[in-house]
Amino acid sequence: xxxxxxxxxxxxxxxxxxxxxxxxxxxxxxHRGPDGRGTxxxxxxxxxxxxxxxxxxxxxxxxxQPMHSADGRYVISYNGEVYNFRELRRxxxxxxxxxxxxxxxxxxxxxxxQWGPEQAVSRFVGMFAFALFDRTEARLFLVRDRLGIKPLxxxxxxxxxxxxxxxxxxxxxxxFRKDVDREAAAAFLRYSYVPAPATIFRDVQKLPPGSIxxxxxxxxxxxxxxxxxxxxxxxxxxxDITTDEAASxxxxxxxxxxxxxxxxxxxxxxxxxxxxxxxxxxALMQACSERPxxxxxxxxxxxxxxxxxxxxxxxxxLGTEHTEVTLGEDAALALVDDIAExxxxxxxxxxxLPTYLVSRMTRxxxxxxxSGDGGDELFGGYPKYDLLEKTWRRVGHFPHGLRALxxxxxxxxxxxxxxxxxxxxxxxxxxxRIGEKRRRLAAALAAPTGDEAAAALxxxxxxxxxLITGAEGSLHPMRAGELADALPDLASRMQAGDMTTYLPxxxxxxxxxxxxxxxxxxxxxxxxxxxxxxxxxxxRDIRRGGEPKALLKAVLARYLPPEMVNRPKRGFSVPxxxxxxxxxxxxxxxLLSPSKLxxxxxxxxxxxxxxxxxxxxxREQNATALWNILMLRAWSExxxxx
Numbered sequence: 101x102x103x104x105x106x107x108x109x110x111x112x113x114x115x116x117x118x119x120x121x122x123x124x125x126x127x128x129x130x131h132r133g134p135d136g137r138g139t140x141x142x143x144x145x146x147x148x149x150x151x152x153x154x155x156x157x158x159x160x161x162x163x164x165q166p167m168h169s170a171d172g173r174y175v176i177s178y179n180g181e182v183y184n185f186r187e188l189r190r191x192x193x194x195x196x197x198x199x200x201x202x203x204x205x206x207x208x209x210x211x212x213x214q215w216g217p218e219q220a221v222s223r224f225v226g227m228f229a230f231a232l233f234d235r236t237e238a239r240l241f242l243v244r245d246r247l248g249i250k251p252l253x254x255x256x257x258x259x260x261x262x263x264x265x266x267x268x269x270x271x272x273x274x275x276f277r278k279d280v281d282r283e284a285a286a287a288f289l290r291y292s293y294v295p296a297p298a299t300i301f302r303d304v305q306k307l308p309p310g311s312i313x314x315x316x317x318x319x320x321x322x323x324x325x326x327x328x329x330x331x332x333x334x335x336x337x338x339x340d341i342t343t344d345e346a347a348s349x350x351x352x353x354x355x356x357x358x359x360x361x362x363x364x365x366x367x368x369x370x371x372x373x374x375x376x377x378x379x380x381x382x383a384l385m386q387a388c389s390e391r392p393x394x395x396x397x398x399x400x401x402x403x404x405x406x407x408x409x410x411x412x413x414x415x416x417x418l419g420t421e422h423t424e425v426t427l428g429e430d431a432a433l434a435l436v437d438d439i440a441e442x443x444x445x446x447x448x449x450x451x452x453l454p455t456y457l458v459s460r461m462t463r464x465x466x467x468x469x470x471s472g473d474g475g476d477e478l479f480g481g482y483p484k485y486d487l488l489e490k491t492w493r494r495v496g497h498f499p500h501g502l503r504a505l506x507x508x509x510x511x512x513x514x515x516x517x518x519x520x521x522x523x524x525x526x527x528x529x530x531x532x533r534i535g536e537k538r539r540r541l542a543a544a545l546a547a548p549t550g551d552e553a554a555a556a557l558x559x560x561x562x563x564x565x566x567l568i569t570g571a572e573g574s575l576h577p578m579r580a581g582e583l584a585d586a587l588p589d590l591a592s593r594m595q596a597g598d599m600t601t602y603l604p605x606x607x608x609x610x611x612x613x614x615x616x617x618x619x620x621x622x623x624x625x626x627x628x629x630x631x632x633x634x635x636x637x638x639x640r641d642i643r644r645g646g647e648p649k650a651l652l653k654a655v656l657a658r659y660l661p662p663e664m665v666n667r668p669k670r671g672f673s674v675p676x677x678x679x680x681x682x683x684x685x686x687x688x689x690x691l692l693s694p695s696k697l698x699x700x701x702x703x704x705x706x707x708x709x710x711x712x713x714x715x716x717x718x719r720e721q722n723a724t725a726l727w728n729i730l731m732l733r734a735w736s737e738x739x740x741x742x
Contacts, residue, residue, distance in 0.1 A: 102153050102165070103129025103616075104177040105264035106231050107273065108240045109146030110256065110317050117141065118148030125262070125269040126150025132179070132265060132616045135159075140166040140175055146260075146317065147233050147240065149177040154619055156181065156364050156468060162201025169209040170197070173236050176212075178205055179265055180228030180250045181623070183360035188223065217241050218312060222326055225360065225628065229307070231263060239316040246327040246629045247474070248296075248309030248604025251612055254321075255304040261315060266613075267299065268444040271739070278740055279303070285446070285702060286571035289562040289728045292448035293605045295577040300445050300735075309604050327629065333596040334586035336637040346642050347654040349634065354655065357628035358384040358470065366467035369394035371458055371622075372422070374410025376481070376649050376656055376665065377472030381625055383418055383659035385470060392421040394466060398458040399426035414664055425461050432457065432674060433683055439731065440738035442617040448561065448728040449610050450674050456614040463620040473611050474627040477598045478635055479649040484557055485591040486648065492550040492590060500548055507542035535721035539563065550590045554597065555579055562725040567711075569704050577601035589640060599632075676723035681716060688712070688726070691733040700736055703729065 105125035107118050119141020126137065133152025141148035151165040166177045182188075185204035188211055193199075197210045208230075211220040217232060227249035232241040242263055244252045254263040258275035270276050281302040284294045296306040307313055310327035341349070358381060362368060370382050372395040385393045395415050399408025408424055415422035432453040439452060462469050476482050495503055540557050547553035558577065566573070579597040587593050608624070615622040625631075635643055635651075645651055656665050680688055690696075692712055697705035708729055715722040 102151060102179045103132030103265045103269070104149070104151055104179045104229065104231055104252075105129060105269035105272075106149040106177060106262075107147065108233075108261040108315065108317075109259065110261060110315070110319075111259040112146070112317065116143055118143060118146055119150075120148070121273065122148030122150035124150075125264055125272045126152050128268045128272050129265055131619060134619050136164060138165050140168075140177075142233075142235070145233075145235070145238050149175060149231055149233065151177045154467070154621060156366055156621055157185075158201045158203035159365050160201060163203035163205060165205060167203075167205050167209060169213050171213060173234060174209055174212055175233045175235065176205065176209055176230055178208065178228060178230035180226060180230070180245065181361075181621075182208055182224045182226040182228060183357075183363065184223075184225040186363075217243070218326060221312065225630065227623070229265065237316065239314060242307055242313040244307045244309055244311055246310040247329075247599075247608070247627045247632070249608050249612070249624060249627060251609065252307040253299060253304060254307060254313065255301075256321065261321065266444050267301070267304070268739075270304065271444070277301075280702065280740070282568050282571040282702070283573075283575040285732060286566075286568040286573055287575040288446045288448065288732060289567055289725065290559045290573075291577065291606075292560055292724070292728055293602075293609065294445060295575060295601060296605050298575055306605075309600075329600050329632070330583060330596060332633055333592070333599075333636045334583055336633055338639060339637050341638065341642065343642050343645075343651075343654070346638055346651060347658075350631070350651060351655045351658065353628070353631050353634055354380065354625065355384050355388060357625040357631055359388045360628075361470055361623040361625045362388060364468045367394070367465065368468040368470070369396055369462060369466040370470040371395075371462065371472070372397050372411045372415060372420070373472070374407045374412075374414055375472065375667075376652055377475030377626060378411075379414045379472075379660060379664070380475070380652060380656045381470050381472045382414065382420060383656060384625075386418045386420060387659070392419055395420040395422045396458060396462040396465070396469065397422070397424045398454060398461060399424055400429065400432075400454070410664075410667065414660065417660060417664065423461070423465060427457065429675075429679075429683070433679065436684065436687060437734075440734040442613050443609075443731075443735070444739055446728075446732045446735040447606075447609065447613070448724070448731045449606050450676050450724075450727055452610050452614055453674055455610055456617065459615045459620050459622070460618045463615075463618040467619075468621045468623060469615070470623050470625060471611060472626060473607055473622075473624045474603060475649065475652060477595060477603045477607070478626060478632060479652045480591065480595055480644050481649045482598070483648065485594050488544065488550070488554060488557065488594065489589065489591040491544075492553060495545065496550055500546075504546040507545035510538055510542040510545075536560070536724055551579065551593060554590065554594045558602070560724050561728045562711075567704055567707050567729065568702060577605070591644065592640065676727055677715075677721055680723055680726055681718075685716075688730055691730050691737075696733070700733070702736065703732070 106122040119139045123139035129152045133154045135155040136153035138151045149166040166175050182204040185207040189207045192210045228245045229250035229252035262270045262273050264270050279302045284298045284300050288294050311325050313323045315321045372378050372382050397408050397411040400406045543556035544553040547556050611622050653665050714720040
């Protein structure tokens with residue numbers, strides 16, 4: 101895994117040294133690639149490619165980038181891994197290709213020479229974001245993997261196309277303008293992330309998952325999809341299969357996905373939380389390995405947020421070489437000032453803190469770690485899927501006005517009383533932010549349709565409050581409501597929506613930035629596209645089963661006893677409300693000071709201060725909304741020139 105960046109002058113190669121500029125941009129990504137750097141530029145074509153290397157496969161100079169194809173036609177700068185490169189290499193060797201080294205990059209270039217960029221990409225199994233320049237056609241390709249595991253940003257500034265693995269690389273170019281998109285900022289406050297393809301900056305985009313951007317001088321950029329989750333979910337041929345057969349097939353597919361992701365020329369391990377997703381990945385790793393797999397867990401002192409004992413049990417049963425570090429909340433609190441450095445675009449998922457901590461601890465021991473991310477979205481692990489579908493089945497036929505009244509009635513219960521009741525009836529993890537959950541449920545009840553109710557549940561932050569001055573609230577994630585005819589059940593549409601929005605823009609962004617901040621490569625075998633396609637080809641009753649993650653649990657039950665498989669779900673969360681009212685109060689007060697809010701001119705100072713005071717007085721639980729505001733403020737102080 102690496103960091104890539106570059107430039108392509110679309111007006112006629114005015115930059116005399118595009119390679120140097122590309123390298124300067126790539127150097128801002130040194131944390132992603134501390135093992136080496138490279139650059140290539142063609143002044144006549146106006147193109148420059150930069151690269152920062154994290155050496156994983158073929159640690160020698162033959163794996164260095166940017167890399168040229170054997171015939172000299174293509175040059176690539178690439179971030180990620182193609183796990184089926186050995187199979188492709190054998191096939192290409194039979195077609196007459198010879199290889200100098202053992203890297204997947206060299207195989208990718210040979211595949212592109214043989215089949216062309218678009219067809220070659222469709223044969224790659226892995227996570228990747230790369231820039232490819234065709235010297236014969238003077239055409240640049242930007243490509244992102246199917247699920248959006250690896251990031252890629254781009255824009256056209258003053259006639260030059262800029263691209264990079266992170267926004268900071270684009271910001272290093274002198275033509276880049278830090279023009280904040282207020283609609284993107286408002287969307288961030290609602291969702292805790294900026295929905296793709298938008299970014300926090302106007303006219304700067306994320307390349308969508310499963311897409312290829314092509315461009316040459318004098319032409320406008322063209323973005324085309326080569327793989328779309330929405331089409332997979334609605335057009336995959338349905339297989340005739342029993343539940344046991346489906347579990348066996350899934351077991352085999354996951355084992356193949358895990359085995360491919362264990363290929364590395366550096367030490368490898370896995371994150372282990374004790375939950376179904378990571379336990380399945382580790383169980384399959386151990387089944388594929390002749391020696392104990394290395395597993396890593398962070399434990400926290402707060403019992404409600406501590407899954408370390410579960411992870412320890414799983415590790416002992418499977419016989420892994422387990423490393424566990426227990427930390428107090430001070431370890432996470434000490435990192436708050438660093439978040440804006442890891443995320444050069446505002447990001448509000450507070451599980452960023454434990455994710456960074458486990459990544460940092462893991463990196464001290466290995467260079468690659470397999471993760472269970474993606475399991476909740478693919479296998480229906482979130483309680484909201486079944487909860488909303490069942491609720492809507494009961495109340496959706498009632499008149500809209502009556503449901504809206506019921507939603508408003510929920511708001512009559514004082515949040516202080518609601519919190520006390522939740523504290524008595526629920527464990528701390530489920531009771532946290534109960535007031536916020538109540539407001540989301542009320543909004544969902546008031547929605548005209550089930551799909552709009554699902555969209556209302558997605559608003560985890562500031563809701564409809566116009567906290568960004570001048571914003572209309574027009575930017576929303578691209579959802580799957582339009583799939584109603586092809587995908588008739590609401591829960592499946594919610595899953596498809598999350599896999600196209602929340603998964604790449606939140607979950608995978610978090611994993612990428614937190615792991616790459618410490619130069620750790622995180623691999624996500626549950627999101628192998630062959631696994632994804634198989635799951636969506638199953639009949640609904642098998643795919644969804646009688647409980648969340650039923651099919652994945654059926655696989656895990658082959659490796660672990662029932663008591664380790666059937667545990668209640670726990671999130672990788674932190675007690676934000678307690679922190680903001682306690683140890684983080686001074687930090688928050690500084691960022692939310694009226695003078696700083698007024699000087700910035702982005703947020704409505706009076707509205708923000710009122711929200712803050714209602715939280716401190718315990719009249720409302722506003723932890724998520726406030727955390728998003730604080731993340732926006734911290735980002736602004738780090739990345740904007742005020």
